[in-house]
Amino acid sequence: MxxxxxxxxxxxxxxxxxxxxxxxxxxxxxxxxxxxxxxxxxxxxxxxxxxxxxxxxxxxxxxxxxxxxxxxxxxxxxxxxxxxxxxxxxxxxxxxxxxxxxxxxxxIALVPQGAMNSLNPTMRVKDQIKDAIETHEGRQSKAVLKERTLDLLALVGLPSRTFNMYPHELSGGMKQRVCIAMAIVLNxxxxxxxxxxxxxxxxxxxxxxxxxxxxxxxxxxxxxxxxxxxxxxxxxxxxxxxxxxxxxxxxxxxxxxxxxxxxxxxxxxxxxxxxxxxxxxxxxxxxxxxxxxxxxxxxxxxxxxxxxxxxxxxxxxxxxxxxxxxxxxxxxxxxxxxx
Amino acid sequence: MGGLSKEYVIKRLGMFLLTVWLGTTVIFIVPRMAPGDPVQAMIGRMLTEGSNVENADQIVEAYRERFGLNDPVHVQYFKYLYNSATFNTGYSLAFFPSRIDDMIARSLPWTIGLLFVALILSFIIGNAVGALLAWRRTPKMIRWLLPISLTFTSIPAYMIGIMLLFFFAFMLDWFPYAGNYARGLNPGWDLEFIGSVIKHAFLPAMSIIMVSMGSWALGMRGMMITTDGEDYMILADAKGLTPMRIFWRYGIRNAILPQITAFGVALGALAGGSVLVEIIFTYPGVGYLLYQGILNSDFTLIQGIVFYVIVGVSIAVLILDLTYPLIDPRITYQRS
CATH class of the missing domain: 3.40.50.300 (P-loop containing nucleotide triphosphate hydrolases)
Known part of the structure; x- marks a missing residue:
């Protein structure tokens, strides 16, 4: 090598x-x-x-x-x-x-153009991130998922309460950061x-x-x-x-x-x-x-x-x-x- | 339980009571404005059955007294309200001494079994067809279903019922043409009885499903196409989710919301709309009972049935309303 x-x-x-x-x-x-x-x-x-x-x-x-x-x-x-x-x-x-x-x-991941509408309105932030993780890495325990997601949210400067929120409860900038966090979840x-x-x-x-x-x-x-x-x-x-x-x-x-x-x-x-x-x-x-x-x-x-x-x-x-x-x-x- | 505030629940319960009160008042007024005297009608029926009725005048008077028809209207009204509130619907005028509660209790399970199952089936099938029609990966074969189901939508349910009866009951003899189960069977939870019930309910249920399926499919197709163009669908694809996951959790989950609202409306329309179907199939449900009540100017029976229908539909809509925040997280009944 x-x-x-x-x-x-x-x-x-x-x-x-x-x-x-x-x-x-x-x-x-x-x-x-x-x-x-x-x-x-x-x-x-x-x-x-x-x-x-x-x-x-x-x-x-x-x-x-x-x-x-x-x-x-x-x-x-x-x-x-x-x-x-x-x-x-x-x-x-x-x-x-x-x-x-x-x-x-x-x-290869995407941070979409319209972050406003790029999150599924009927899923919590944690579930949308979980979807990405579990699709590619298989089922994971709740504790592991939570830790990973909270780390990720902290990395993009979002408060940990975002974890349990629905997209409509977030501001535009927060949604955009959720999208960024989601994009890097699988490195x-x-x-x-x-x-x-x-x-x-x-x-x-x-x-x-x-x-x-x-x-x-x-x-x-x-x-x-x-x-x-x-x-x-x-x-x-x-x-x-x-x-x-x-x-x-x-x-x-x-x-x-x-x-x-x-x-x-x-x-x-x-x-x-x-x-x-x-x-x-x-x-x-x-x-x-x-x-x-x-x-x-x-x-x-x-x-x-x-x-x-x-x-x-x-x-x-x-x-x-x-x-x-x-x-x-x-x-x-x-x-x-x-x- | 998110999204529900105490004030909203109380307000909504108040609305529920108001709806029921308005409904019961209307059904008190309407039969009294219609032509025909129930007691006279009964005497007439007695005449045709037993030739001569002695002391007809006294019988009429006794009936009028017994049913409070000699009271002033407002007294009748308050008595009626009191009885409604205590779910005491009294005796049938035409089929005295049958109690209305008993008559309804006998026919209501059949109606709920038939109509409710038919509505839920048509909701599920219609929405599935509609969603599949809007889905890009759907095979071409399924695309033929929409024009066909839409054709049936434009035909009234009773016409479809008559056609089904003609082909499948009279010509092919696959299904019975009347009743709710084969005569001579003892009602019970055995296979023979249940099989017979399903066989008897099949054609009436089909006529309702065929008629209502198309509009569910059309609505769902439109919603699904709109949803499919949303940014979150593209992002779901970019995330590499399986097509099934995207279809259900991202597509249908969002497209179904207005359909559920429409389901509440359909519940109300169902109660009235299927009377004709029950008559055509001589199905001994509430609709058929209502028909008999109307034929005999049976005020108390009509009032009793419509009262239960109003209460039932109102409860269903109330439940739907109160659970809606659970279905759509964006809807909350909370003051921020």
Missing amino acids: STNPKSGTQNNNGHSDVALDVRDLRVHYKTPEGDVIAVNGISFKVYKGELVGLVGESGCGKTTAAMGILRLVQPPGRIMGGRVMLDGDMDIINLGNKELRRARWTQ PILVIADEPTSALDVIVQRVVAQTMLDIKKRLGVSMIMIGHDMGLMAQMVDRVAVMYAGNLVEIAPVRAAMKAPMHPYTQLLIESIPSIKERKPLKLTEGLTHDLRNPPPGCIFQFRCPHVAETCRTQKPPMLEIQTRHGVACHLYKPEETA
Whole structure:
């Protein structure tokens, strides 16, 4: 089990420090007028213990991509292709139903978007957590379950009385934290948090975000966090992945993305972050420029790109790894230019 | 016991008494406004049976006196209220000297056995069908059940009853066409008797089940589709729970709540709606007894039956109401 010192990212015994490897994931929504291409072949990696923020405009496919990774795309959506490799060798997309159920929550868990409605209204918090434990680990004694659940609730900063409560007795922030507690109960490799803070006020937002960071640090779990609050992202994540119209255009360490974004879309996105010190005009017009059923040939951002060139109209730019763990899909950057 | 406060229980009990009082008052008034004199009707019946009735006038007068029909209406009313409160329903006018309590006690078990079982069966079957129809993993075969059961829903129960009688009793001779058990059998807890009871109750029960099943199925299907789109269903799936667990504990558990409310309403409708079914199948239940009471202008019998129906349904709804916080934790009758 010796690690090869030369390759920091991969060793030979099959295990790697990659928690999640998404390759060319495609998700379509069937409509009478043709398929809407919601996720158009995205590829990226999440390393162990890393927190990746997934950002982009509303409707760009962030949530659909996350649901694709979890294989939870709801009809009329369908996963059309790609692989989602978890912990090196398990492909979520091609698992049998039974194996998929076994992998869910033990390997990959979800903090849902609408925590408000994500808890079963007719079950106590303790029973919903118990459900997750007992489905995967078999029946357990009441005392063991209680101890585990109370530890978990304490970990996310919830009072122990939450244990016996029904969802409607909790506030929004508390529900969100119950969801976070539930997601980590089985120590998964990866937690996908879909806008975990979007429905909360700024104070609670920070508390929930801090809770997630604490958990990440303590459990070493990898996370994907979806959101469009760039300020919060800048504070929290290790790397940020930027999506535009179903495509991943850039994935970069958060500091690099904030200071020197490479993709023109990322640049515009960063410039659009409202500042509380000065008022500045919005550079990016909102909304999409093309029909998602017929994406244009070439670059997906060509209609709005200030640097658009002839090649952008015809050739789709590949994702180039410009620096370590920093990829960008844009013709402005050539492989030769990389160091 | 969570969700119930003392004040609410008291308030709810008060509502219960008010309902029963209003109901009993209405059934006191209505027969007295209807045409027909019960004593005259009885004399008429005696005439047809035994040709000549001597001293008919005296008999009429004696009856009127005996039943207090000569008292002023308000005196009759208070006597009646007092008797109702003490569950003393007195004697039947038409079948004197039968006591109404005895008559009801003889027929009530049959009605409860038939109607209540039929209602519960149709509730269970209908909801199961509805839930399965909304479930994505349900085989296609079952999907044919909804249009079929909905077709029957639009036909009245007595029409279905007549059709069932025609095919299964007269043509095929699979089931008896009247009564509650075969003649000559001694009522008791033996297999032969119970078998006979089930055989006799089958067709009337089927006519009720076939008619009411469709609406349960339709309601449940709608609720289940709504529930299926809830976020907690997706999270349950993400948790890797078994489909059965998700179906029951997350799906049906939440979708059934409005159905249970509707069950309380159905209980009330049941009492009146099945009179016709009992008549068609000559089933000696309370509905059939009520029918005879109406035919003979038997005030006291009608009042007695309807009184018991009102009390019974009110108690059922009361129990349903008081247990509702146990079924749906979001509903509490407590002041915060």
